Amino acid sequence: MLGQIARRLGQLHGQQICNGLNGVRFKETHRHLQSSFKTVRPISTIPLWPFSSRPRDFSQPNSSWSPEMRKAYDHYIALCDTDNENGEKTKGPWRKLPSYNRSIKYATGGIHLSKFIQAENRLFTRSVKEQGATFEYVVFVNKEEKSCVCVFQSGRLLEGAPGHVHGGAIATMIDTVTGTLAGYLSGPIMTANLNIDYRNPMPLGSVVLIHSALDRIERRKTFITCKVTSTDESKLYTEATALFVSISVGHLFGSRN
Numbered sequence: 001m002l003g004q005i006a007r008r009l010g011q012l013h014g015q016q017i018c019n020g021l022n023g024v025r026f027k028e029t030h031r032h033l034q035s036s037f038k039t040v041r042p043i044s045t046i047p048l049w050p051f052s053s054r055p056r057d058f059s060q061p062n063s064s065w066s067p068e069m070r071k072a073y074d075h076y077i078a079l080c081d082t083d084n085e086n087g088e089k090t091k092g093p094w095r096k097l098p099s100y101n102r103s104i105k106y107a108t109g110g111i112h113l114s115k116f117i118q119a120e121n122r123l124f125t126r127s128v129k130e131q132g133a134t135f136e137y138v139v140f141v142n143k144e145e146k147s148c149v150c151v152f153q154s155g156r157l158l159e160g161a162p163g164h165v166h167g168g169a170i171a172t173m174i175d176t177v178t179g180t181l182a183g184y185l186s187g188p189i190m191t192a193n194l195n196i197d198y199r200n201p202m203p204l205g206s207v208v209l210i211h212s213a214l215d216r217i218e219r220r221k222t223f224i225t226c227k228v229t230s231t232d233e234s235k236l237y238t239e240a241t242a243l244f245v246s247i248s249v250g251h252l253f254g255s256r257n
């Protein structure tokens with residue numbers, strides 16, 4: 001099929017050049033030929049796949065981010081790999097993970113599959129288009145320490161108790177961050193158990209850090225601990241433990257491991 005698409009594109013490409021030559025005097029033909037070559041790209045640069053192959057990373061700074069969110073982001077970005085003045089890479093302990101609007105996009109070839117498989121589905125935390133209205137977050141992992149930190153800014157649509165973040169929204173973020181770490185360390189997983197202690201109410205619109213770390217791995221079980229604090233870490237909002245069980249992809253389609 002790809003061969004057919006390539007041949008068809010090749011034909012169209014040739015037609016465009018030939019059409020440009022028809023009935024045109026030499027000088028004009030020459031000029032036209034030049035402009036044809038300027039505007040018509042060589043076949044090797046024409047994407048054969050009709051869709052964009054670069055998924056959008058939703059964890060990039062945007063105008064809804066408060067100065068505190070941006071400061072925390074810049075702090076961790078400075079601890080990631082950087083290029084120095086000589087163009088050499090300096091290794092940093094942290095790595096920023098991209099964040100897509102469907103988890104299928106993390107799988108090999110998933111970017112393309114997501115256009116066909118239940119294409120309207122969206123990851124819960126990335127389902128609202130209005131920037132800043134719900135979950136603004138970015139996750140950094142530290143491979144050596146088997147830990148991660150998420151900088152999270154809650155939006156106005158996440159209200160629970162008046163002026164404060166809904167406990168379910170906090171649970172969603174804890175599941176997302178601990179699940180991201182478990183998936184990063186153990187491959188495909190699902191949440192089996194999540195225990196949460198809400199210690200202090202979290203003001204709506206505030207920026208917090210969600211720290212997650214590996215506790216232990218036992219057979220198919222990955223145990224993660226989690227603490228949610230203010231950005232200066234002086235205030236503890238929430239504590240949690242989570243258990244993730246490794247699954248085969250078949251598990252998502254009804255078959256047991």
Ligand SMILES: CCCCCCCCCCCCCCCC(=O)SCCNC(=O)CCNC(=O)[C@H](O)C(C)(C)COP(=O)(O)OP(=O)(O)OC[C@H]1O[C@@H](n2cnc3c(N)ncnc32)[C@H](O)[C@@H]1OP(=O)(O)O
Pocket residue numbers: 097103106175176177179180183184189190191192193219220221243245246247256257
């Ligand atoms: C660059 C890469 C980055 C990756 C970046 C990815 C980005 C993407 C971001 C999104 C990240 C969102 C992360 C959300 C993830 C969900 O929210 S998943 C949705 C919520 N979870 C579910 O719906 C799961 C429903 N439950 C199930 O499907 C099944 O019960 C489970 C959990 C898969 C386990 O079933 P099973 O495979 O048959 O396993 P089973 O033999 O029963 O148990 C295995 C072991 O676990 C234990 N166990 C099972 N359940 C429990 C339990 N509830 N409590 C205690 N122990 C248990 C068993 O006792 C057993 O222990 P051992 O005998 O080995 O000691």
